Amino acid sequence: SVQLEMKALWDEFNQLGTEMIVTKAGRRMFPTFQVKIFGMDPMADYMLLMDFVPVDDKRYRQVTPGAAGYAFHSSSWLVAGKADPATPGRVHYHPDSPAKGAQWMKQIVSFDKLKLTNNLLDDNGHIILNSMHRYQPRFHVVYVDPRKDSEKYAEENFKTFVFEETRFTAVTAYQNHRITQLKIASNPFAKGFRDCDPEDWPRNHRPGALPLMSAFARSRNPVSSPAHQ
Amino acid sequence: SVQLEMKALWDEFNQLGTEMIVTKAGRRMFPTFQVKIFGMDPMADYMLLMDFVPVDDKRYRQVTPGAAGYAFHSSSWLVAGKADPATPGRVHYHPDSPAKGAQWMKQIVSFDKLKLTNNLLDDNGHIILNSMHRYQPRFHVVYVDPRKDSEKYAEENFKTFVFEETRFTAVTAYQNHRITQLKIASNPFAKGFRDCDPEDWPRNHRPGALPLMSAFARSRNPVSSPAHQ
């Protein structure tokens, strides 16, 4: 069995509609997909991998509620047509694969090397996704069968785990400001954009409490900021 | 068979008398011990590990040639008595162990996670060495025998490789300035102490050329520098 780590954080993002940035060079996911694994044979070899399947066959687009003059990203999505044709879909093997069950179970397994890209010609082995489409991450455990004719047992030698709270929309720029603020508040690498008490997250964070979202006020290179409203 | 990477650099250090810093928290080696491996069974599992054995049973101390007033570290070592009693001696397993021969052979194997410490009570799994003693790094390849009674074949299932040019003296502070300068010139993490053409190393470095050693002139926090000579 498999347990999703940081489930409370995933839930918080999922409630707002998780977005993941895709770039040409590849971007990590945040939150990172991490799991605790139970019930493996400690002495047997396993491969761990992830892939991403479309949640639906729709393409989305952003609705702009701002009246005249100023466009403000919202949390509402419009269906903008049928999905782009899906490419075969890559998989990402956990770099420690293959490894013994004991190794996988003794600590949290983290897919922090996995990167998402929108570059259809990517040759870095990153996961290729279409921007403005929704995806469901999947986690697969493959038992390395020592038998000679292991191919015959492929069907019974792997198990797939899906956590619906890890669904997200691939984007090239954040669409929902509340997602941006939650990323800034919870991702250590975005600390430079925080405006609030830097000690308040995640140390004192209680799941269920309202996320702190004052970072938007910060403006590093003060350019002619358009009148808001 | 095994080939030492960066042999030219190791030779250059060895010619001066390589020194490696040991600290309480643990310090990496520089140069890093790296090898290319040939002739493994691509499908078999191997463990890769290193250990460190005393080169002799001597303790060293620094000779101070400076006359009165100013002590200047030299490249001469004096034997200062018998070695401290050796502790059992830890080993460092390469963190990718165990892995298939194919995996080990397809790229350079780097022991850059290995750290040296002088803390006899270290509980981080680092290699414990005595300062002012000389050591010989050893590299071991262990074939993971799939047979039930594999213990019986332990003798024939491993092979040890020793590169004499990787010998070094463990120190808590550098004793030979030429070693310091060569470290500064060749270790990217010490770039801040370079004084010479920053592009000149290692790009244009020809083994056999005299190492560039002008970095000593640099003094960051200019304190009352004692008159030299």
Added chain:
DNA sequence: TTCTTGTCACCTAGGTGTTAATAT
């Protein structure tokens, strides 16, 4: 108008020798 790209300041994380103070 909407979406994408490339650059940037600002971070995390951690590897350097230097230095002054301390220990032996």
Added chain:
DNA sequence: ATATTAACACCTAGGTGACAAGAA
């Protein structure tokens, strides 16, 4: 005297969202 320690400035390496400019 000689050896060790801890704090420090300065790096490498690379992960953030902001922003302006470009593309569709």
